[in-house]
Amino acid sequence: MSIKAAITGVNGFLPEDKLTNSDLEKIVETNDEWIFSRTGIRERRILKGENLGTSYMAAEAVKGLLKKTNTKPEEIDLLIVATVTPDYFFPSTANLVCTQVGIPSIGSFDILAACSGFIYALSTGAQFIESGRYKKVVVVGADKMSSIVDFTDRTTCVLFGDGAGAVLLEPNEDGLGLIDFRMHSDGTGENHLIMKGGGSKYPASHETIDNRLHYIRQEGQSVFKFAVTKMADTAAEIMESNELTGDDVAWLVPHQANKRIIDATANRMGIGFDKVMMNIEKYGNTTAATIPLCLFDYESQLKKGDNLILAAFGGGFTWGSAYIKWAY
Numbered sequence: 001m002s003i004k005a006a007i008t009g010v011n012g013f014l015p016e017d018k019l020t021n022s023d024l025e026k027i028v029e030t031n032d033e034w035i036f037s038r039t040g041i042r043e044r045r046i047l048k049g050e051n052l053g054t055s056y057m058a059a060e061a062v063k064g065l066l067k068k069t070n071t072k073p074e075e076i077d078l079l080i081v082a083t084v085t086p087d088y089f090f091p092s093t094a095n096l097v098c099t100q101v102g103i104p105s106i107g108s109f110d111i112l113a114a115c116s117g118f119i120y121a122l123s124t125g126a127q128f129i130e131s132g133r134y135k136k137v138v139v140v141g142a143d144k145m146s147s148i149v150d151f152t153d154r155t156t157c158v159l160f161g162d163g164a165g166a167v168l169l170e171p172n173e174d175g176l177g178l179i180d181f182r183m184h185s186d187g188t189g190e191n192h193l194i195m196k197g198g199g200s201k202y203p204a205s206h207e208t209i210d211n212r213l214h215y216i217r218q219e220g221q222s223v224f225k226f227a228v229t230k231m232a233d234t235a236a237e238i239m240e241s242n243e244l245t246g247d248d249v250a251w252l253v254p255h256q257a258n259k260r261i262i263d264a265t266a267n268r269m270g271i272g273f274d275k276v277m278m279n280i281e282k283y284g285n286t287t288a289a290t291i292p293l294c295l296f297d298y299e300s301q302l303k304k305g306d307n308l309i310l311a312a313f314g315g316g317f318t319w320g321s322a323y324i325k326w327a328y
C-alpha cells in the first residue's frame with residue numbers, strides 16, 4: 001500500500017485573555033444578540049503582552065505537540081506555518097518558530113492562503129511524507145488577528161480572534177491519513193476581502209495609516225455569498241470523487257467564520273449537526289488556526305479510521321477541502 005501522511009498528534013494554544021460580546025459593546029455600537037445570531041460567536045481570545053506576535057502562539061502550540069507525541073525537536077524534518085499575520089514580512093514565521101522551539105536548521109516556510117491556509121499547508125506538508133522524503137513534518141495554522149483588526153469597525157472587529165494549532169504528520173502504510181485534497185483560488189476576491197496597506201503596492205506611509213489600510217476590510221455580504229457556495233461545493237466535490245455519502249462521514253471539520261456558513265455546508269453534505277466540529281462560540285474566527293483548533297478540541301472523540309472532511313473558505317479568495325482517515 002502507498003505511503004499516506006497521517007496526523008499522529010495535534011495541539012492548540014489559546015491566549016488567556018477573553019474578549020466577550022459584552023466587552024465589544026463598550027468599544028463599538030453592537031450587541032450580543034446581533035453578533036451571536038449573525039455569526040455564532042460569544043467570545044474570542046486576544047494575545048496581549050508586549051512584542052508577542054503569531055510566532056509566540058505557534059511555538060507554544062508546537063512545544064506542546066512535541067511533548068505530547070514524545071518527539072525530539074531534532075527529529076522534525078520540515079515545519080510549515082499557515083498565517084496571514086506573520087511576525088514580519090521576513091524572516092518567515094516558520095523560521096522564528098523553529099528557533100523558539102529549538103528545532104535546528106531544517107527547511108521551514110510560511111504559506112499564505114488566509115482562512116484556507118491550514119488545508120493548503122497540510123496538503124503541501126503531506127507531499128513530503130508521501131514521496132518518502134521526510135518522516136516527520138509539523139504543520140501549524142496560527143493567526144494574531146487582533147493585530148490587523150480595526151477596533152473602530154463593528155462590521156469586522158466582532159468576527160476575529162487569536163490562536164494557534166499544530167499537527168504532526170508521519171508516514172502511514174495502513175491506508176490512514178490524508179486520502180485526498182482540493183485547493184482553489186480566485187484573485188478577484190481582493191475586491192471584497194483584503195488588508196491593503198504595507199505591501200509593495202501600498203507601502204506603509206502616513207497616507208496608508210491615515211486611511212486605515214493596515215486593517216482588514218471586508219464586504220461581509222459578498223464574502224458570505226461566495227463562502228456559503230464555495231465551502232459547500234468543495235466539501236461536496238471531495239465526497240463525490242471519493243464516493244462518500246453523509247453516512248460515511250464521521251466528522252465535518254469546517255473553518256469557523258460563521259455558523260450559518262457551517263450549517264449550509266453540513267446540509268449540502270447530508271450530515272447531521274452532531275457530526276460538525278464547532279468552537280466558533282468560544283474563539284471566533286482565528287483564520288488559519290480554526291481547523292487545527294477544532295481537531296484539538298475534539299481529539300478525544302475521534303476514533304481510528306474515522307472519515308473526516310475538512311473544508312474552508314477565505315481571503316484571496318481561497319477555498320479547499322481535505323479527506324482524512326483518522327489514524328489514532
Ligand SMILES: CC(C)(COP(=O)(O)OP(=O)(O)OC[C@H]1O[C@@H](n2cnc3c(N)ncnc32)[C@H](O)[C@@H]1OP(=O)(O)O)[C@@H](O)C(=O)NCCC(=O)NCCS
Nearest residue numbers: 030031034038115154155158220221223224227257258314
Ligand atoms: C459579516 C457578517 C456576519 C455580517 O452579517 P450580515 O447579515 O451580512 O449583515 P450586514 O453586513 O448585511 O449588516 C446588516 C446590518 O447590521 C449592521 N451591523 C454590521 N455589523 C454590526 C455589528 N457588529 N453590530 C450591530 N450591527 C451591525 C450593518 O451596519 C447593517 O445595518 P443597516 O442594515 O442599517 O445598514 C456576514 O456577512 C458574514 O459572515 N460574512 C462572511 C464572513 C466570512 O466568511 N469571511 C470569510 C472568512 S474571513
